[in-house]
Amino acid sequence: AVVSTQSTGESMVSGITLQNGQPYQLDKFSEFIARTRSKDPRDDIDELVSFSKLFSESLTLDNLPSSYIVALCQLLNLDTGFHTDAFLRFRLRSRMRTLKEDDMVIRSEGLQLMSAAELQQANVDRGMRSVGVSVERLTNQLDQWLILSLDKEVPMTLLLLSSVMTLKGGQGV
Numbered sequence: 001a002v003v004s005t006q007s008t009g010e011s012m013v014s015g016i017t018l019q020n021g022q023p024y025q026l027d028k029f030s031e032f033i034a035r036t037r038s039k040d041p042r043d044d045i046d047e048l049v050s051f052s053k054l055f056s057e058s059l060t061l062d063n064l065p066s067s068y069i070v071a072l073c074q075l076l077n078l079d080t081g082f083h084t085d086a087f088l089r090f091r092l093r094s095r096m097r098t099l100k101e102d103d104m105v106i107r108s109e110g111l112q113l114m115s116a117a118e119l120q121q122a123n124v125d126r127g128m129r130s131v132g133v134s135v136e137r138l139t140n141q142l143d144q145w146l147i148l149s150l151d152k153e154v155p156m157t158l159l160l161l162s163s164v165m166t167l168k169g170g171q172g173v
Contacts, residue, residue, distance in 0.1 A: 060157045061089055071164050072157075075127035096156045098128060101148050111139055111146075127163035142150045 005093075069088045073080045078091050106114070107123065114122070119138040123130040128141050148154040 028137060049148070049154060056171070060155060061092060064157075068161070068164075072160050075164050076125070096160075099156065100149065103146055107146055107150055111143055114139075114142075127160055 028170070061069075066085050069085055069092065070080050072092055073088050073091075076095050078088070078095060080088060101127070102122070106158055111119075116135050116138070119135060119142060120130045120133075122142050123138050124132075126142075128145070130138060133141075145159065148159055149156065
């Protein structure tokens with residue numbers, strides 16, 4: 001199944017469960033995502049961080065509808081095949097753990113030492129644009145990811161959902 005970013009964006013926030021376990025319409029979050037589509041999402045880091053306080057990593061991933069689990073798997077190039085949601089969540093958690101470890105290695109070694117191919121692959125691994133993007137933009141995207149992931153401790157599920165929703169062009173994920 002292919003989930004378009006348009007349909008994802010329109011209904012994304014309606015089914016997410018927050019830390020307190022109560023379903024909640026996140027209208028402001030939806031508006032924020034719509035705004036980030038039309039400009040550089042890095043301009044709104046503080047706002048994204050403020051939304052991150054609403055989410056708990058495990059609760060958010062456990063309560064995402066199947067279509068969003070599939071979209072996240074596709075974003076991370078994970079085979080969705082004929083697997084159960086529980087198995088896909090397991091694979092997502094495993095990949096997110098690997099990405100977190102990779103984030104720490106990149107941070108310790110430094111972005112400056114990465115080649116253009118390594119920067120491109122690191123961006124692809126995190127579901128961010130990488131084709132037709134300058135090395136400067138690749139570096140900036142990855143730097144912002146590291147800030148959000150490591151320094152601001154934004155749940156990776158939220159970072160990935162933001163990547164799904166900020167993809168331009170309405171292409172399927």
